[in-house]
Amino acid sequence: MKSKPLVxxxxxxxxxxxxxxxxxxxCLSQTYDxxxxxxxxxxxxxxxxxxxxxxxxxxxxxxxxxxxxxxxARNRGIAEARGEFIHFLDADDQLHKQKIEIGIxxxxxxxxxxxxYTHYQFVARDGxxxxxxxxxxxxxxxxxxxxxxxxxxxxxxxxxxxxTAALREIGGFADxxxxxxxxxxxxxxxxxxxxxxxxxxxxxxxxxxxAEMMSDDRLYGALGRLKTVRNARHYGWQRCMEAEEFDxxxxxxxxxxxxxxxxxxxxxxxxxxxxxxxxxxxxxxxQRRLYALYTWLLPPASVDWTIGLARLLRRLR
Numbered sequence: 001m002k003s004k005p006l007v008x009x010x011x012x013x014x015x016x017x018x019x020x021x022x023x024x025x026x027c028l029s030q031t032y033d034x035x036x037x038x039x040x041x042x043x044x045x046x047x048x049x050x051x052x053x054x055x056x057x058x059x060x061x062x063x064x065x066x067x068x069x070x071x072x073a074r075n076r077g078i079a080e081a082r083g084e085f086i087h088f089l090d091a092d093d094q095l096h097k098q099k100i101e102i103g104i105x106x107x108x109x110x111x112x113x114x115x116x117y118t119h120y121q122f123v124a125r126d127g128x129x130x131x132x133x134x135x136x137x138x139x140x141x142x143x144x145x146x147x148x149x150x151x152x153x154x155x156x157x158x159x160x161x162x163x164t165a166a167l168r169e170i171g172g173f174a175d176x177x178x179x180x181x182x183x184x185x186x187x188x189x190x191x192x193x194x195x196x197x198x199x200x201x202x203x204x205x206x207x208x209x210x211a212e213m214m215s216d217d218r219l220y221g222a223l224g225r226l227k228t229v230r231n232a233r234h235y236g237w238q239r240c241m242e243a244e245e246f247d248x249x250x251x252x253x254x255x256x257x258x259x260x261x262x263x264x265x266x267x268x269x270x271x272x273x274x275x276x277x278x279x280x281x282x283x284x285x286x287q288r289r290l291y292a293l294y295t296w297l298l299p300p301a302s303v304d305w306t307i308g309l310a311r312l313l314r315r316l317r
Contacts (some may be wrong), residue, residue, distance in 0.1 A: 003108075004034040005084040007100050008164070010077030011039045012070045013091035017048040019208065020091050022127050024052070024060060026206075027089065032100040036061060038077045039091075043067030071173030071183035078164070078172045086162045089205075093158040094127060096204040103161040106198060114166040114195035115188075118159045120205040127208050136201045144192035145240035148232060152225060153185035159205045166195050174231070181217060182224030186231055193235050219260045226253040244281075251281035255288060267295045 009027045013020055020039070027037045037060040041049045049064050056062075063076055074088055085107065089095060099118070106116050119136040123129055137154045139146045147153070170190045173183050191197075229250045237246050258273035271292045278288035294302060 004032070005104065006082060007032065007035040007085045007087060007104065007161075008077070008081035008083030009035055009037045009087045009089055009095075009100070010074055010081065011037065011089050011091055012042055012073035012077065013039060013044060013048055014042045014067060014070070014073075015044045015046045015048065015212075016091035017044070017046045017051050019127070020048060020052065021055070022094050022208075023089055023091050024056060026094040026097070028059060029097055030095065030100045031098050032104060035100055036082060038063065038080060040065065040073040040076050042070065042073040068177045069180040069183070071179055071187075072175060072177060075172040075175065078167055081164060084164055086164050086167055088157050088160060090158045092208040092210065094123075094206040094208070095158075096206070099204040100161075102200065102202070102204065106200060107161070107163070110198055112196055113198040114163045115191055115197045116161045116200060117155045117197065118200040118202050118204040120156050120159045120207045121203040122209050123206045125208065125210045127206065131209065133203070133207075136199070138199060138201070139197070143197050144189065144236070147185070147189055147192055148235075148237055148240050150185075152182060152221075153188060155184070155188055156205060156207060157184040158207065162191075163195075166191060170194065174227070176227070179224055179227055181220040182228045185225070186228040189228065189232055189235055219257075219264060222253070222257040222260045226250075226257045229253045248281045248284075251277040251284065251288075254280065255291075258291070262295055263300050265300050267300075271295045 011020070011023055011027070024037060024039065027035070039052055039060055039062050041052070041062065041064045043066045049062060052060070052062050061080070063080060065073065065076060078086065085104065087100060087103065102118075103116050107113060120133065122131045122133040124131055170187075173179070173187050179186070230253075233246070254273040254277035258270040258277065261273065262270035274288045274292035274295070278285035278292070
């Protein structure tokens, strides 16, 4: 290794006192020693901040703020980071002990690369037991278009390492407290539009799967994916697809979000998004206007019935 630049590891946390020890310890036990660990407590109410102060003292940097979501918490860490490189780690995940060392070695061998991501291993709630993990996804050199065509982000934030200058150039994560899911997809799209990525097919992160995961909140997830696609209208999507295809993609995101709003009982908002989807993509407008009408007449429980009917009608065509 030619030199050992400083790496800032940023851990946003919200009510993860029961998991945060594993995350912090995995950072402090890295074989790469020129690193700082920044924990951003995003308004926890479970005593996380006091627990960290008592157990880690000056070995990490603790920042505390009112709750604004994971993206804004990471932005606080970016603003405070002193490192030439940044690595994000969710508070319920853990790093392999060589994760930072391998990442820095790759950056130094590929100075044109600004983002490096690796594979990961799903683990159970205990943080140790391995569970089935999807195969590593290899992207082509046109990673922006591949990411845009997906329905969500297939790169794990906790597996990714960045040149700090690149993150700051694009402005970090969206400054939007409602953007609490899929905010990573939006970030990666903006990065991929300007910078080169490199993939490492090694399982260097342990991704804990448990019931409290923010990514499992379907309403937030649907809203985040809608926000990402709408934002992508400003990212140069024209080189990836025709206008009609992009309109269809955005319409689908409005439609899915409307279904979840309807299930939550917010008929007015659901109706608005069904009608927006209908206006965006005319070939499916009749069905979506019918959905909007249903929101006036039928209870939220009819969502499943409506989906089943739509699938039946598609099969009969």
